[in-house]
Amino acid sequence: xxxxxxxxxxxxxxxxxxxxxxxxxxxxxxxxxxxxxxxxxxxxxxxxxxxxxxxxxxxxxxxxxxxxxxxxxxxxxxxxxxxxxxxxxxxxxxxxxxxxxxxxxxxxxxxxxxxxxxxxxxxxxxxxxxxxxxxxxxxxxxxxxxxxxxxxxxxxxxxxxxxxxxxxxxxxxxxxxxxxxxxxxxxxxxxxxxxxxxxxxxxxxxxxxxxxxxxxxxxxxxxxxxxxxxxxxxxxxxxxxxxxxxxxxxxxxxxxxxxxxxxxxxxxxxxx
Amino acid sequence: xxxxxxxxxxxxxxxxxxxxxxxxxxxxxxxxxxxxxxxxxxxxxxxxxxxxxxxxxxxxxxxxxxxxxxxxxxxxxxxxxxxxxxxxxxxxxxxxxxxxxxxxxxxxxxxxxxxxxxxxxxxxxxxxxxxxxxxxxxxxxxxxxxxxxxxxxxxxxxxxxxxxxxxxxxxxxxxxxxxxxxxxxxxxxxxxxxxxxxxxxxxxxxxxxxxxxxxxxxxxxxxxxxxxxxxxxxxxxxxxxxxxxxxxxxxxxxxxxxxxxxxxxxxxxxxx
Numbered sequence: 306x307x308x309x310x311x312x313x314x315x316x317x318x319x320x321x322x323x324x325x326x327x328x329x330x331x332x333x334x335x336x337x338x339x340x341x342x343x344x345x346x347x348x349x350x351x352x353x354x355x356x357x358x359x360x361x362x363x364x365x366x367x368x369x370x371x372x373x374x375x376x377x378x379x380x381x382x383x384x385x386x387x388x389x390x391x392x393x394x395x396x397x398x399x400x401x402x403x404x405x406x407x408x409x410x411x412x413x414x415x416x417x418x419x420x421x422x423x424x425x426x427x428x429x430x431x432x433x434x435x436x437x438x439x440x441x442x443x444x445x446x447x448x449x450x451x452x453x454x455x456x457x458x459x460x461x462x463x464x465x466x467x468x469x470x471x472x473x474x475x476x477x478x479x480x481x482x483x484x485x486x487x488x489x490x491x492x493x494x495x496x497x498x499x500x501x502x503x504x505x506x507x508x509x510x511x512x513x514x515x516x517x518x519x520x521x522x523x524x525x526x527x528x529x530x531x532x533x534x535x536x537x538x539x540x541x542x543x544x545x546x547x548x549x550x551x552x553x554x555x556x557x558x559x560x561x562x563x564x565x566x567x568x569x570x571x572x573x574x575x576x577x
Numbered sequence: 578x579x580x581x582x583x584x585x586x587x588x589x590x591x592x593x594x595x596x597x598x599x600x601x602x603x604x605x606x607x608x609x610x611x612x613x614x615x616x617x618x619x620x621x622x623x624x625x626x627x628x629x630x631x632x633x634x635x636x637x638x639x640x641x642x643x644x645x646x647x648x649x650x651x652x653x654x655x656x657x658x659x660x661x662x663x664x665x666x667x668x669x670x671x672x673x674x675x676x677x678x679x680x681x682x683x684x685x686x687x688x689x690x691x692x693x694x695x696x697x698x699x700x701x702x703x704x705x706x707x708x709x710x711x712x713x714x715x716x717x718x719x720x721x722x723x724x725x726x727x728x729x730x731x732x733x734x735x736x737x738x739x740x741x742x743x744x745x746x747x748x749x750x751x752x753x754x755x756x757x758x759x760x761x762x763x764x765x766x767x768x769x770x771x772x773x774x775x776x777x778x779x780x781x782x783x784x785x786x787x788x789x790x791x792x793x794x795x796x797x798x799x800x801x802x803x804x805x806x807x808x809x810x811x812x813x814x815x816x817x818x819x820x821x822x823x824x825x826x827x828x829x830x831x832x833x834x835x836x837x838x839x840x841x842x843x844x845x846x847x848x849x
Contacts, residue, residue: 354768381660388653389661390699396662427662482846489843495835496626503845563767571761573775574754 308551309531309544312524316532318517323477324536334543341550342386348553349423351560353391356421358561362466363418364552366545367426369435370474371512372502373484374535375542376427379474383546384425393418396427409433409451410458418467423549430455431471431519438515439508452522459528468552469528472545473516474535478509580823581803581816584796588804590789595749596808606815613822614658620825621695623832625663628693630833634738635690636824638817639701642746643784644774645756646807647814648699651746655818656697665690668699681705681723682730690739695821702727703743703791710787711780724794731800740824741800744817745788746807750781 329337355362366384368376384392395416404412410430418424434451437443443451459469485506488498505512524530533544601609627634638656640648656664667688676684682702690696706723709715715723731741757778760770777784796802805816 357768377662380662385657385661387661389657389659389664389666390649390652390668392661394661482849485846486843489839489846492835493832495839496629496833498835498837498842500837500842500845503842503849506846506849560765561768563764563770565770565772567761567767570770570772570775571758573772574757574761574778577754577775577778 308547309533312520312530312532314521316520316524318473318475318513318520318532321475321532321534323475323480323534325534326537326540327534329540329543331537331539334539338386338543338546341546345386345546345550345553346388348550348556348558349387349391351558352423352553352556353388353421354561355558356419358564360466360558360561361420362468362556362558363420364423364549364556365418365426365462365467365469366423366549366552367429367431367469367471368474368545369429369431369472369516370535371476371481371509372505373481373488374474374476375538376474378538379472379542379545380425380427383542383549384423386546387423391421392423392425394425394427397429397432408454409437410454413458417462420466424467430458431523434519434522435512435515436505438518439511452519455523456525456528459523459525463527468556470548470552471524471528471530472548473520473530473532474541474545475532476535478506480536481506580819581805584792584802584804586793588792588796590747590785590792590804593747593804593806595747595752595806597806598809598812599806601812601815603809603811606811610658610815610818613818617658617818617822617825618660620822620828620830621659621663623830624695624825624828625660625693626833627830628691630836632738632830632833633692634740634828634830635692636695636821636828637690637698637734637739637741638695638821638824639698639703639741639743640746640817641701641703641707641744641788642807643748643753643781644777645753645760646746646748647810648746650810651744651814651817652697652699654814655821656695658818659695663693664695664697666697666699669701669704680726681709682726685730689734692738696739702730703795706791706795707784707787708777710790711783724791727795728797728800731795732797735799740828742820742824743796743800743802744820745792745802745804746813747804748807750778752808753778 352362368379370376380394384394400412413430434448438448462469485498485502488494520530531548533541535541624634640651642648652666656666672684685702706720710720734741757770757774760766792802803820805813807813
């Protein structure tokens, strides 16, 4: 039941098996998620409560992965376990004209979680060094600048009290093919399919190389990356759940003390 | 298992028992919620899918009630059953200076759900005719204007494809006292207590009268109110779940057809 490991110096994405389930089997993973539901809920509520008393801490979970890697399932089955009042999900699509007129971090800053919340990015500023690199949407010099800009940006978030955790859902090329096939076979899945998904698939190796670079340039102690094998959906869900739970435990939020005289209010209530 | 009834002409709030559980008992309510989880999830995903294909429909659920009526529990246990990707919750607090500089509906318009989403308001523009009336925060003429403005605003939403459902969680004065007492007795609940809650409690009858007026002036066929007895949390949760489920069933969203040639894409995928 080891938690997923951080990306450290010397990490090689190509050495991670997308079909692996290191450290846990399916029944233990499901039991662990069920058993920790109450602790998770309690920690989330404490974080929220802390913010109501002036606390400024928050969590930001960044989700990245190739198409069909399971981001939607993570949102539904892992983030969905949280109290929705304490969650802010932002899905980033191709930037709008207004967004393109600003620095690539502009739209990211506007989507950051308020104090007390768990913010979740479904895709993120990392697209700007992934598709941005693979499709040459920006110059090589600009892509280089972005790694540094991201490190500084995320260090600033951490310094401001936002715990940043970044997850790459690591899918195999074969499993992606099977999942895209299912989207084409089932009419109730057609809406999830986009012909552009195959265009991106044809650049698989370029994307893996772009991920390798992004991971090594931007995994920092204060904003680490985790590569979670994602061919097995149950494993990916357990992995992300565990990363989120560990993040909340690291924050260790406490119930804020009353900012009123409890006995005085009890007397008022009794008389009301 | 009758669904909660709409507020129609002649409705008297004072005749509704906040402790009642009309039409269902606890075990049936819990079973019905569990049994309909899949149907609910399916309907929600269809609504979301429809919007991805250009659909403009959405759902807006307005939650109102006295302090401790259980809005937070509804968000956690009823709205929390939905896929969080398809939900947008907005909690309205006392208006900021910027918000006060605009018409009372300005901040509401900015929080409306995008197509495909279930928007949920935790308090709403109705505060402007509830606390607004009880505390005389606006002139009587302005309060009168607001009922009409709300009717027009909500009729516009409905015409634009947003199904509007409004719920008053109807709590008794005694049950509120017990719930406030619990917040004072338990240190882990202190953060939820505000001395102002007792100030509002002392105006109980005025609030009930303000609700009666708001309900009769603004329950319309296209944006009906439902008064849900809320002393029993399980009943309130079942009631709101049922209202939301019925709303989705009324919309009856369908999987959008593919906007691409499925066979052509299958061939591309096979070759990739």
